[in-house]
Amino acid sequence: MDTVVLEGATHKKAGPGSVPGVPAPPVKRPKAKKAKKAVVFFEVEILDAKTKDKLCFLDKVEPNATIGEIKSMFHKSHPQWYAARQSIRLDPKGKSLKDEDVLQHLPVGTTATFYFRDLGAQISWVTVFLTEYGGPLLLYLMFYFRVPFIYAPKYDFTTSKHWVVHLACMCHSFHYLKRLLETLFVHRFSHGTMPLRNIFKNCTYYWGFAAWMAYYINHPLYTPPTIYGEQQVRIALIIFLFCQVGNFSIHIALRNLRPPGSKTRKIPYPTKNPFTWIFLLVSCPNYTYELGSWFGFTLMTQCLPVAFFTAVGFIQMTVWAKGKHRSYLKEFRDYPPLRSPILPFVL
Amino acid sequence: MASTEEDGSVEEKENNNKKRTKSAIAVAWLTFYNIAMTAGWLVLAMAMMRFYIQKGTHKGLYKSIARTLKFFQTIALVEVVHCAIGIVRTSVIVTGVQVCSRIFMVWFITNSIKQIQNEESVILFLAVWTFTEITRYSFYTFNLLNHLPYFIKWARYNMFIIMYPLGVAGELLTIYTALPYVRKTGMLSMRLPNKYNVSFDYYYFLVIVMLSYIPLFPQLYFHMLRQRRKVLLGEIIVEKDE
Numbered sequence: 001m002d003t004v005v006l007e008g009a010t011h012k013k014a015g016p017g018s019v020p021g022v023p024a025p026p027v028k029r030p031k032a033k034k035a036k037k038a039v040v041f042f043e044v045e046i047l048d049a050k051t052k053d054k055l056c057f058l059d060k061v062e063p064n065a066t067i068g069e070i071k072s073m074f075h076k077s078h079p080q081w082y083a084a085r086q087s088i089r090l091d092p093k094g095k096s097l098k099d100e101d102v103l104q105h106l107p108v109g110t111t112a113t114f115y116f117r118d119l120g121a122q123i124s125w126v127t128v129f130l131t132e133y134g135g136p137l138l139l140y141l142m143f144y145f146r147v148p149f150i151y152a153p154k155y156d157f158t159t160s161k162h163w164v165v166h167l168a169c170m171c172h173s174f175h176y177l178k179r180l181l182e183t184l185f186v187h188r189f190s191h192g193t194m195p196l197r198n199i200f201k202n203c204t205y206y207w208g209f210a211a212w213m214a215y216y217i218n219h220p221l222y223t224p225p226t227i228y229g230e231q232q233v234r235i236a237l238i239i240f241l242f243c244q245v246g247n248f249s250i251h252i253a254l255r256n257l258r259p260p261g262s263k264t265r266k267i268p269y270p271t272k273n274p275f276t277w278i279f280l281l282v283s284c285p286n287y288t289y290e291l292g293s294w295f296g297f298t299l300m301t302q303c304l305p306v307a308f309f310t311a312v313g314f315i316q317m318t319v320w321a322k323g324k325h326r327s328y329l330k331e332f333r334d335y336p337p338l339r340s341p342i343l344p345f346v347l
Numbered sequence: 348m349a350s351t352e353e354d355g356s357v358e359e360k361e362n363n364n365k366k367r368t369k370s371a372i373a374v375a376w377l378t379f380y381n382i383a384m385t386a387g388w389l390v391l392a393m394a395m396m397r398f399y400i401q402k403g404t405h406k407g408l409y410k411s412i413a414r415t416l417k418f419f420q421t422i423a424l425v426e427v428v429h430c431a432i433g434i435v436r437t438s439v440i441v442t443g444v445q446v447c448s449r450i451f452m453v454w455f456i457t458n459s460i461k462q463i464q465n466e467e468s469v470i471l472f473l474a475v476w477t478f479t480e481i482t483r484y485s486f487y488t489f490n491l492l493n494h495l496p497y498f499i500k501w502a503r504y505n506m507f508i509i510m511y512p513l514g515v516a517g518e519l520l521t522i523y524t525a526l527p528y529v530r531k532t533g534m535l536s537m538r539l540p541n542k543y544n545v546s547f548d549y550y551y552f553l554v555i556v557m558l559s560y561i562p563l564f565p566q567l568y569f570h571m572l573r574q575r576r577k578v579l580l581g582e583i584i585v586e587k588d589e
Contacts, residue, residue, distance in 0.1 A: 216545060222544055303544040
C-alpha cells in the first residue's frame with residue numbers, strides 16, 4: 001500500500017538509469033542528486049493533545065510522507081503506542097487525520113505540529129467479528145443438543161420432538177456461519193482496529209442474547225407456533241431465506257465497490273442482481289435485509305426473547321443506517337434523493 | 348461499535364449558547380414545577396410526622412401516605428422529559444435511572460407487597476427520600492429564582508453523604524424482606540410452557556436488582572462527591588481520559 005501511495009503522490013520523474021516498467025523499490029529514493037527541484041524537508045513535532053508535552057521530534061521528513069508513515073516513525077520512539085492506537089490531529093480537539101493524508105498537502109508550515117491522542121488498546125475488526133459470531137454459533141448448538149446442566153437431567157442429550165426446533169437450529173447456525181465466512185472472505189474494512197473494550201461489550205450482547213433465545217427455543221417445554229401453525233413457519237422460512245440471500249448480495253455489491261486494499265468510498269447502485277435493486281429506495285439495505293431475517297426467525301419460533309433481540313437490533317441498525325445515510329449525503333453532492341436510511345420511505 | 352471518533356467541539360459551543368438563552372416559558376414552568384414538588388414532599392413529611400406523633404407507632408403509616416407518595420413520586424417522570432427536551436442540563440439516562448428506581452420501589456415493591464408495608468426499613472427510606480427531595484427541589488427552585496441561600500446549597504451537597512447510604516440500606520432491606528412473599532405468591536412471574544416461549548421469575552429478578560446496587564451505588568455516590576468538590580470547594584476537576 002505504501003508503494004501505491006508513494007507512486008501516486010510523487011510528481012517527480014524517474015531518476016536517470018531506472019528502467020521504465022520496473023516498479024520503483026519501496027525504499028525512499030536518494031534525493032541528493034535531483035537537479036530539477038530543491039527538496040524541502042519537513043520537521044515534524046508531535047505534542048500530547050492534553051498536556052501539550054513534546055513527545056517526539058522528527059527531522060528530515062519527506063514532504064510526501066503520509067500520516068501512516070509518520071505514525072510508524074512515532075511508534076519507533078514510543079514502542080508502546082503502535083500505529084493503530086495513535087490519533088494524530090492538527091488541533092488538540094480536532095478530527096483525526098487519515099493515514100493516507102500526505103504531509104505537504106496539509107495546512108502546516110515546514111515545521112509541522114501535530115497533536116497525539118492515545119486511542120487505547122486496539123483489537124482488529126476481524127478478531128472481534130470472529131469472536132462475537134463464533135460464540136452464538138457454538139452456544140446455540142450447546143442448547144440444541146441439550147448439553148448437561150442447562151435443563152433438567154432427564155433431558156440431557158435428548159432432541160426436541162418439534163420439527164420447527166430443528167429448522168430454527170439450522171437457520172440460526174447458517175446465519176452465523178454465513179457471518180463468519182463473510183468476515184473472512186467478503187468484507188473490506190475501512191479501519192483495521194477498534195478499541196479493545198468493544199470486544200467485551202459486543203460479545204456480551206451477542207452471546208447473551210444467543211443463550212437467552214436458545215434456552216427457550218430448545219427447551220423441553222417449548223411451544224411451537226400456535227397462531228397459524230405450519231403455514232406460519234413456512235412463510236417465516238421463506239422470509240428468512242430471502243433476506244439471507246438479499247443480505248449476502250448487498251455485502252458482495254459493497255465489496256465490489258472497493259478495490260482490494262483500498263479505502264475508497266463510492267455510492268452503491270443497483271446491479272444486475274435483483275436483490276440489489278433495493279438500493280433505489282434504501283441507503284443501507286444490508287440492515288434492511290438483516291432486520292427481515294430476524295423478523296422471519298421471530299415468526300418461525302414465536303419466541304418473545306427473539307422478538308426482543310430483533311427489536312434491539314433494529315434500533316441499533318437504524319442508528320447506524322441514519323449515520324451512514326448522513327455521511328453519504330455529506331460526502332456526495334449527487335446522492336439519490338429517493339433513498340431512506342433503512343426502511344423505504346419510512347425511516 | 349461502528350461509530351467514528353468525532354469530538355463535536357463546535358456543537359458544544361452552540362449548545363452552550365442555546366442553554367444560556369433558556370426561554371422564559373421554560374423557566375416559568377420549571378419554577379412552578381419545583382415549587383409544587385417541594386410543597387408536595389413537605390406535605391408528605393408533615394403527614395408522616397403527624398401520624399407518628401398521634402399514633403406513637405409506624406404501623407399503618409405507609410398506608411396513610413401511600414396515595415400522596417405515589418402521586419408525587421410518579422409525577423417525577425416528567426423530569427426525564429425535561430432532560431430530553433433540553434431545558435434541564437442533565438443526562439437523560441442518569442435521570443431516567445434515578446426516577447425509574449424510585450418508581451420501581453414504590454409501585455413494584457411497597458405498593459404490591461402488602462405484607463412489608465409496616466417494616467421499619469420502609470420508614471427509613473421514606474424519611475430519607477422525603478428529606479432529600481425537599482432539599483433538592485428547594486435547591487432547584489431557589490436556583491431558578493437566582494436567590495440561593497447558602498444553607499440549602501450546603502444541605503444539598505453535604506447531607507447526601509449520610510442520606511445516600513441510609514436510603515440504600517432502607518431500600519435493600521425492604522426488598523430483602525419482601526423476597527419470601529414474592530416466592531410464595533409467584534407474583535409477576537411467568538412459567539413455561541406458554542405460547543410466547545418465555546419465562547420470568549420475579550424472585551430472581553429482585554435478587555439481581557439487589558446485586559446491581561453493588562456496581563451502581565458507588566458510581567452515583569462518587570459522582571455526587573465530585574460534584575460536591577466542584578461546587579462547594581471550587582475545585583477544578585480534570586475528567587479522566589478513557
